[in-house]
Amino acid sequence: MPQKPKLGQNFLVNPQACHAIVDALGRDLSSATVVEIGPGKGAITELLAQRAARLVVVELDSLLATSLRARFGDSIQVIHQDILTVDLDTLRQSPADRLLIIGNLPYYITSDILLHLFAHHQAIRTAVIMVQREVADRIAAHPGSRDYGMLSVTAQLYAEVEKLMTLPPADFSPPPDVHSTVLRLTIAPRFQALGVSPAEFLAFVRQCFAQKRKTLRNNLRAAGYQPAAIENACQEAGLQLDARAEGIDMEGLASLHRSLIKPL
Numbered sequence: 001m002p003q004k005p006k007l008g009q010n011f012l013v014n015p016q017a018c019h020a021i022v023d024a025l026g027r028d029l030s031s032a033t034v035v036e037i038g039p040g041k042g043a044i045t046e047l048l049a050q051r052a053a054r055l056v057v058v059e060l061d062s063l064l065a066t067s068l069r070a071r072f073g074d075s076i077q078v079i080h081q082d083i084l085t086v087d088l089d090t091l092r093q094s095p096a097d098r099l100l101i102i103g104n105l106p107y108y109i110t111s112d113i114l115l116h117l118f119a120h121h122q123a124i125r126t127a128v129i130m131v132q133r134e135v136a137d138r139i140a141a142h143p144g145s146r147d148y149g150m151l152s153v154t155a156q157l158y159a160e161v162e163k164l165m166t167l168p169p170a171d172f173s174p175p176p177d178v179h180s181t182v183l184r185l186t187i188a189p190r191f192q193a194l195g196v197s198p199a200e201f202l203a204f205v206r207q208c209f210a211q212k213r214k215t216l217r218n219n220l221r222a223a224g225y226q227p228a229a230i231e232n233a234c235q236e237a238g239l240q241l242d243a244r245a246e247g248i249d250m251e252g253l254a255s256l257h258r259s260l261i262k263p264l
C-alpha cells in the first residue's frame with residue numbers, strides 16, 4: 001500500500017496548469033501583495049516571483065521552507081509557519097492593500113483554511129485555490145443540488161465562487177487518489193445585503209443543515225424554535241413547511257432567520 005504523503009504534499013508537475021493558475025489571479029500583479037499557501041517545491045512560486053510586486057509564501061515543512069529561502073533569497077518572504085496561525089492582516093502593507101491569495105492547498109485542512117481566509121476576508125481581494133474536486137463541487141453548489149450544504153452557503157456568503165479547471169491525478173507527484181479543481185473566490189460578503197449578522201446567521205444556517213435528510217421544520221424544532229414561529233417564518237419566506245434546507249437559496253434562509261429572531 002503506497003504511503004500517504006505527509007502534510008498533503010502532492011506537487012504540481014504540469015507547467016501549463018501552473019501558468020493557468022497564476023493567470024487566474026489577474027494578468028497584472030505589479031502592484032499586488034500575493035500570498036502563496038503551501039509553496040512546496042516552488043512550481044507556482046517561480047512564476048509568481050517574476051510577476052508580483054511582493055510575494056509572501058507560507059510553508060509548514062521546514063526543509064521546503066529552507067530550500068525556498070536558498071533558491072529565492074530576498075526576492076520573496078518565506079514564512080515557516082502553519083497557515084492557520086498566520087494573521088493575514090499583518091501581511092498587508094497598508095489598510096488599502098488587499099491580498100491576492102493563491103495555493104494548491106494541503107487537502108487535509110481545506111475547510112480550516114477556507115474558514116481562516118473568511119475570518120480575514122477584509123484583508124483579501126481574491127483567492128485562487130486548488131482543492132479536491134468533490135470539495136470544489138460542494139463549495140460551488142447551487143440550491144437544489146445534492147452537494148449544496150453548509151460549506152456552499154458559508155463560501156458563497158463571503159465570496160463569488162468560480163470553478164476554473166479540473167486536473168487529473170497524473171498532474172501531481174506523487175499522484176493523489178482524487179481529481180483536483182481550481183476555484184477563484186472573489187471576496188464579496190453578502191451579510192449586509194441580506195440583513196443578517198455573520199456569526200448569528202452562520203449559526204442559524206448550521207441548524208438548518210444539522211441533519212440533511214430532515215425537513216427544515218424538524219431541524220428548526222430540534223434547534224429549539226417554537227412550531228408556530230417556524231410556520232410563520234416559512235410563510236413569510238414563501239417556503240413549504242416540508243422543505244429541506246438543501247433546496248433553499250440564501251435569500252430564503254436569510255428571510256427565515258430574520259423572521260425567527262424578530263421580537264414577538
Ligand SMILES: C[S@@+](CC[C@H](N)C(=O)[O-])C[C@H]1O[C@@H](n2cnc3c(N)ncnc32)[C@H](O)[C@@H]1O
Nearest residue numbers: 007010011012038039040060061082083104106
Ligand atoms: C499540495 S502541496 C502543494 C505544493 C506546491 N504549491 C505545488 O503546487 O507543487 C501542499 C503544500 O502545503 C504545505 N503545507 C501543509 N500543511 C501546511 C500548513 N498547515 N501551513 C502551510 N503549509 C502547509 C505542504 O508542505 C506542501 O508543500
